[in-house]
Amino acid sequence: MKPKLKPYCRHVMSLGDGVIRFKMERASLEIPDPEGTVHSFVRLLDGTRTIVELSQETGLTLGDTEDAVALFDRYRLLEAESTEPPGLTERELVRYKNNLTYFSLHESLMNSRYDCQVKLKNAKVAVVGLGGGSIIAAWLAAMGVGTIVGVDCDRVELNNLNRQFFYTEKDVGEYKTVALKRRLEELNGDIRVEAVQLKVDSASSLLQAISGADFVVGAIDTPPLLGSRYVNSACLHLNIPAYYVSIGNKLGFYYRVDPIESGCTDCRLLHIMRSEPELLETTKRKWNRAEPDADFGNPGFAPNVAVITSLIASEIAKRLTGYGEPFPMPFGLIDFQGMSVSHRNIPKADNCPTCGRERPPEGPEPVPMEMLFALAESGVPAG
Ligand SMILES: [Zn+2]
Structure with missing residues (x-):
């Protein structure tokens, strides 16, 4: 040395x-x-x-x-010594030149800038839901994540393009999986993109698609309430850390679930429903209506989508490379008007049927919503 x-x-x-x-x-x-x-x-x-x-x-x-x-x-x-970097081609050294400069500030004698890039190259990230998720996939492709899995069942629509700006007008009418694979490969021919045309209707339906991923991104809003619960249960079943994202008008939030360590999607739902009786009733109404935000539409706005998706991509990069610390607490709330980010914990619910003591011994499926409501009503109100 x-x-x-x-x-x-x-x-x-x-x-x-x-x-x-x-x-x-x-x-x-x-x-x-x-x-x-x-x-x-x-x-x-x-x-x-x-x-x-x-x-x-x-x-x-x-x-x-x-x-x-x-x-x-x-x-x-x-x-570290500038010896021949392992695992990167001459072309990749050129393509990721600025990444390497970025990583160089964090580089140590034991973890070189090249090591960081190789860790990205060897990584696999699955993105479930290719609406806002398509932008996260684009950040990941640009930074050089070696394998990206995209899961969706929808086609690109004209009204997607105000915010899902990695698709073009030529893609309208095409399956998002197909369009995204083509666009990502145009952006970066050195990575591998797997398009999984799939309607997520259970946790089991996802297992094969996300198997072997280092991280999963759950950017799915249908079926309402259930979509992210399916992703959550499948990830916990396979022991894969996951990030979730949702965008409203003024606020957006994201959170991560690390198996065993942190509260999960169902813990979060239980916490919300226990914290205020009104929220329990609102969630019940949303569930019984079974319509995806029919009253409000989708307030996704391109700059807001860019902000929240880039934060998630940055977090994933930090954790894959060891470059910097992830946010200390798993839940991040973004105020798009004031452009501030605050973080808080997701308490792990003891009686969470998905990650807690009452977790079923076998099978990846989440318990029915009605059981979650009953648990919320029986549990001690959150402080
Ligand atoms: Zn849980």
């Missing part, structure tokens, strides 16, 4: 008052350097010296040299 200071770090480095400083976006580092020893050490970090050679040239002990290198690496000041 031959540590090298990242080139940009020389620009953010300053000296003065016996202190050497690195002022960066992520963090600042200040090291006392009254005799210029640290500065001399930094000058030797040009990728031509091993740690032993650094120790010999600076006169520091080997242990002190290792500690200094570890400190610099912890602050992401060092880049």
Whole structure:
């Protein structure tokens, strides 16, 4: 290993008052350097010296040299050796040049910018629902996710194009799966796109399509209430983390479900219905009406769709590559007017029939809505 200071770090480095400083976006580092020893050490970090050679040239002990290198690496000041990157073609090195620059800020001696890109290349993400989901699929294709699975049963309609802007007027009338596969492959010929023409009418119906995915995106609004519950149950059955998205007029939200760790879609529904009796009644009415937002239509608006879908794609990228931390809490609420994002937890319901103690021992199907209503009515109101 031959540590090298990242080139940009020389620009953010300053000296003065016996202190050497690195002022960066992520963090600042200040090291006392009254005799210029640290500065001399930094000058030797040009990728031509091993740690032993650094120790010999600076006169520091080997242990002190290792500690200094570890400190610099912890602050992401060092880049890995620029040896031949594994797993990427010459063409991919050109295509993802800016990704690599982006990843380079986070790169460490053990996780290079190339490693991040290779992790994307080796990843598989399934997108269920290719309305707003088509935009998420486009972000994923552009960043280089190696395999994208698109699931839908609908055709592209003219009134989709105000927000589902990855489709074109030529695609109107065509199945979304077919149109999206063609468009994604036009965007990025180095990835694999699987089009799954499927009407999601149960959790079981999804299992084959999402099997083997690293993440699933549930961007499905039909059947009302049930669509995302089917995705949720199928993902929990296969132990796959998932993201869900919904957009309203002023607000949009997304949330992630990590199997075992976090509350699931049904936990969330139980929590909502228990928090206020009125919400339980509203949900019941919506269910009994069994019409997809018939009173309000779909308020999807292109800029809002772009904001919320890019947040999900960014989260998935962070988790696939290790670049940065995902949002600390799983539920994100976006105010499109004020353009603010707030996060909160999704409490895990003890008696959730899908991920909790009362989970059925076998089978992926969610319990009927009526049972969820009964559980909501019997449960302790959420605080
Ligand atoms: Zn649950």
